[in-house]
Structure formats: structure tokens, C-alpha cells
Amino acid sequence: MLPESTLIALIRTLTFWAGLVLFFVIETVHAYRVPTVPRGKRWVTNLSLAVLNGYLLRLIFSAVTVATAYQVTYGGGGLLNMIELPGWARLLAVVMIMDLVTYYWHWLNHVIPFFWRFHRVHHSDLNMDVSTASRFHIGELAMSSLIKLSLIVVLGIDLVSLAVFETLLLACAQFHHSSLRISPAFERAFLWIGVPPSMHRIHHSVVIAERNANYGTIVSWWDKLFGTFRYDVPQERIVIGMGAYRAPEKLSLWQLLLMPFRKPVR
Numbered sequence: 001m002l003p004e005s006t007l008i009a010l011i012r013t014l015t016f017w018a019g020l021v022l023f024f025v026i027e028t029v030h031a032y033r034v035p036t037v038p039r040g041k042r043w044v045t046n047l048s049l050a051v052l053n054g055y056l057l058r059l060i061f062s063a064v065t066v067a068t069a070y071q072v073t074y075g076g077g078g079l080l081n082m083i084e085l086p087g088w089a090r091l092l093a094v095v096m097i098m099d100l101v102t103y104y105w106h107w108l109n110h111v112i113p114f115f116w117r118f119h120r121v122h123h124s125d126l127n128m129d130v131s132t133a134s135r136f137h138i139g140e141l142a143m144s145s146l147i148k149l150s151l152i153v154v155l156g157i158d159l160v161s162l163a164v165f166e167t168l169l170l171a172c173a174q175f176h177h178s179s180l181r182i183s184p185a186f187e188r189a190f191l192w193i194g195v196p197p198s199m200h201r202i203h204h205s206v207v208i209a210e211r212n213a214n215y216g217t218i219v220s221w222w223d224k225l226f227g228t229f230r231y232d233v234p235q236e237r238i239v240i241g242m243g244a245y246r247a248p249e250k251l252s253l254w255q256l257l258l259m260p261f262r263k264p265v266r
Helices: 004-029 039-075 087-111 113-123 130-134 138-156 159-177 184-190 197-203 221-226 253-261
Strands: none
Touching (some): 004 159, 039 130, 039 138, 039 253, 087 138, 087 159, 113 253, 159 197, 184 197
16 A cells, blocks of 8 residues: 555645646637647746756755655644644644745735745746646746645644645645636536636736736635735736737747746836
């Protein structure tokens, strides 16, 4: 039988590839909009980043993350281990707290210039589809991993709860980055709880005032609670990307890796 940590890693990997293939197929036959740049080159770049980041994160953070989660699971420690909670309540608390921290970390990536240097790699994509959910700089993901390690220790997050949160986060990110043509009625209903593609599409607008909104990943509640929610932008006029990066030939894998170390742009 596979070790628990190996089984959880396998489930997360299968979730990633299953979501990627599923949304790719749906986008191909029922896309929200026609791509403005060739999809092939974008996908090669975005998936190359995903593979590179996955390898580096496993190499640097995987062992210490699993060891830390095992320690708090079987050795105790952390705020959640100081109170008696049924399993479902503990899992719900972990998901909500980590999603709130993810929201705040996302907001910081937009307002602090140093963090934005790395996060702009994600926003430089000229179209938005399921592959965009994998378009991140390793520097941003490394900082996110350090935050995650801190949360595991402070809260006492067990390995299973962590795996459920990360799998849910991944699935939600793939969904709301996807270029799916979805019923407006469904999107409005889903908006009460989650983040539909139309909400996150505003966040990827080339207009800075629109980009600086809708930071949520799993639930839409944080944006509504903290005043960063926007849903007043006509979807048909949204231009995806950043004003400073409009040439596809200047957005290769190598150029994305170097982007944080070049001049700051909004």
C-alpha cells in the first residue's frame, strides 16, 4: 500500500492533469471567446512553467512540508490542536482560514512592488484559459510555500486537511481561469459562494483599476467582505493581460523567468 504522503501527492497530481484535460476539451468545443494569440505556444510556455515549478517545489519544499504536517498531526501543536473539534469542523476551519490567507497574500502581491515583480508573470498572459492557472514564477510559489509552512506550524494543520485544501484550491483556480461559456444564471448563482470565470476574468483585465479587484480563489466572500469585489465590468470589453506586455514573442519561458528582475511596470 502506498504511504499516506505518496497517495496524497498522487491524488493532487491526478487532479491537476484531469482538470487540465477536462477544461481544455470544454474550452475547445465551447469556448467563451476566440483566442487572440496562438494557443499552442502559450500552452507550451505555461505548462513548461508548471513542470519546472512542480519539480523545484518538490525538490525544495515537499519533504519539509510533509514532515511538518506529520509532526503536528501525530505530535500535536498549533492552535487547532488546543481545542476539541469534530473532523468536519476542523477541515472546514482549515479550508476557510487558508483561503482567507491566500486572499490576503494575493492582495499583497498586487500592492507591494517587490511581490508584484513576480506576480506579473501570471498576469502577463495575453489570453486566459485553464493553462493560465499554472502560469506562475517559481519565486512567487517559493514565498507561498514558506507562508504555507508557517500556517501548518501555527495552526497545527494535519496532512489530510492540507491535501484537501490544496486540491480544492487547484480545482477552483483551474475552473475560474478557464475560458468556458457558462450560463449567466449559473454564474450569478455560483457567485454567492464561489468564484466563477466571469468574476476572475475582471481580475485579469488590462485596466489596472479592474485588475486590482476580485482576489478570491475558493470563495467570493472575502472580496465582498473587504470591499475588493467587482462585477460591474461588461465581459465583452475585457482585454486580458498587461499594457506593458502585448507582444507574444517577448513572453517566452526564459523571458518570464527573468521578468521579476527587469524594470518594474504596472
